[in-house]
Amino acid sequence: MSLTPAAVPSLWRLARLNFDPVRQQHVLVYPEGAMMLNESGAAILQLCDGQRSIAEIARILDERYHCDVLADVTEYLAQLVEREFVRVA
Amino acid sequence: MSLSRPTTLLAELTYRCPLHCPYCSNPLAMTGAEDELTTDQWRRVFTEARELGVLQLGLSGGEPLARKDLDALADHAHRAGLYTTLVTSAVGLTRDRATALRDVGLEHVQISIQDSDPRTADHIAGMRAAHLKLEAAAVVRELGFAFSINAVLHRANLDRIGEIIELAGAMGADRLELANTQYYGWAFENRRALMPTREQVERAQAVADDAMRRYRGQMQIIYVLPDYYETYPKPCYGGWGANYLVITPNGQTLPCHGATHITTLHFDTVRDHSLDWIWRESPAFQAYRGDEWMLEPCRSCSRKAIDFGGCRCQAFALTGNAANTDPVCTLTPLRAVVDRAVEEATGEPDYRYRYIHVEPART
Numbered sequence: 413m414s415l416t417p418a419a420v421p422s423l424w425r426l427a428r429l430n431f432d433p434v435r436q437q438h439v440l441v442y443p444e445g446a447m448m449l450n451e452s453g454a455a456i457l458q459l460c461d462g463q464r465s466i467a468e469i470a471r472i473l474d475e476r477y478h479c480d481v482l483a484d485v486t487e488y489l490a491q492l493v494e495r496e497f498v499r500v501a
Numbered sequence: 502m503s504l505s506r507p508t509t510l511l512a513e514l515t516y517r518c519p520l521h522c523p524y525c526s527n528p529l530a531m532t533g534a535e536d537e538l539t540t541d542q543w544r545r546v547f548t549e550a551r552e553l554g555v556l557q558l559g560l561s562g563g564e565p566l567a568r569k570d571l572d573a574l575a576d577h578a579h580r581a582g583l584y585t586t587l588v589t590s591a592v593g594l595t596r597d598r599a600t601a602l603r604d605v606g607l608e609h610v611q612i613s614i615q616d617s618d619p620r621t622a623d624h625i626a627g628m629r630a631a632h633l634k635l636e637a638a639a640v641v642r643e644l645g646f647a648f649s650i651n652a653v654l655h656r657a658n659l660d661r662i663g664e665i666i667e668l669a670g671a672m673g674a675d676r677l678e679l680a681n682t683q684y685y686g687w688a689f690e691n692r693r694a695l696m697p698t699r700e701q702v703e704r705a706q707a708v709a710d711d712a713m714r715r716y717r718g719q720m721q722i723i724y725v726l727p728d729y730y731e732t733y734p735k736p737c738y739g740g741w742g743a744n745y746l747v748i749t750p751n752g753q754t755l756p757c758h759g760a761t762h763i764t765t766l767h768f769d770t771v772r773d774h775s776l777d778w779i780w781r782e783s784p785a786f787q788a789y790r791g792d793e794w795m796l797e798p799c800r801s802c803s804r805k806a807i808d809f810g811g812c813r814c815q816a817f818a819l820t821g822n823a824a825n826t827d828p829v830c831t832l833t834p835l836r837a838v839v840d841r842a843v844e845e846a847t848g849e850p851d852y853r854y855r856y857i858h859v860e861p862a863r864t
Contacts, residue, residue: 426609426647426675426721428584434554435506441584443609443649443676444723446508446556496721 415466415490417482419500422462427497429457440497447497456485460498504781504790506554509738510583511747511758512543514560514574516857517567519592521627522615523691523852524653524682527563528761531857536751540570542771544577546748549776551581555746559611561588563750572601579606586611586649591637592630599637603644610641611649611678617664621657627854638672649676654705654727655695656848662705666712666722674720679709681727685759687855689818696846702730729839733804734811734827741789741813746780754779756786759814763823789813794824798832 415421423429427442429449438454440447449457455476459469466489470482492498516531538546547558558578565571566589578585586609587602599610612634616622619631641648650669654662662679669677681702682688682695697705709724716722728735737757738745747755752770755761760768766785769778780786788794792805799810810816811827819828819838828835 424721426649428608430556430582430584432554432556434552439556441556443557443586443611443647444509496717499718 417467421460510550510555511559514565514568515563518564521854525687525855526685558583558585566593575607576605591634594637609647613651616658617668642673650674651678655682656697659697659701663708676721678723680725728829734829736808737812740809742786762814762818799826
């Protein structure tokens, strides 16, 4: 599915974004499973608060990493929407 | 190979249960309340599980609400940092108990339903329980829990899969597991009665596919395939001893809830050993890790990285050797035993209901 920059993503009600001190890694935990996150994935999901749009999330990360991340952020979130871990409004 | 950390622990707190479902995966020989782990033993296990890497915990059974210390256990699990699911029949899930569980941080409740039709639901449960589930579901929603429904599918309810999906939607579930019966424990005993026909399976698949599309974004639908009708076996929890642990009410630790079928293995208990030792060192957990143990046709098959040879418990239950290819696989001549089981299905609902000798609960 295609996402527009104006779409507002939030985590699925049943998913939890946690930092696991055992693995020293962020994880997305959901019923019957867990997804280990890399740093950039965790950085994106931490900003998905149901308020910010994808464009706003990308702008924050642009400043942090000094590059244009909109396309990468959109693609990453589209994958998680496909797997139903992220909802968009 | 490097040893992975487990992500999921299913804690079967008790075998006591008010329901008598003939598809239960619990073993035929069940221990009573007097053999259950104590509150402090379970607390220690939850702490050790988190240290080992477990991220999520299922509080299951039997019926976990039969444990009077359930809120103390849920409290400890939450403090340990585990994402915790109560896996319940909902019998006994009163507003007071649900509120107490929410107050200690329990996040997710999974309620089983037996059918969309209350009369047939109560017949399979061996108890009048269908109306209690509707009441409990309303409380679960009102208290704001993340909410799943699980429905086990079999010969007598598979034709109503559409109605079951509608009921789950009306009950307000965030997530619905439609699980075709897996033949372990009591379900194995009742296989002839529970096994659906191929026509039923094909119709149900079409209904489930359509519902997954319609409910997208509202209710996540998971469809667990009826593996006897599949071409290849299921990749059981990502392989033996790779991600998943089950602890039985008396502390036996298993790589899969069906493992009690494997009578040739000794499963160590958390009464005698740390969970870390059991996971890393115990002979049972090492027995079928990786692929060194595999026989043909698995050994030279490219699919071994996909399905890990299927389920060891099913291989043992059906062929007497847990190292055999799961006989669901059409690449093994052992498949004949699965085909025969499908042919021998009668569909007669002469169930052998699940019963244990129930001891009074510890106070």
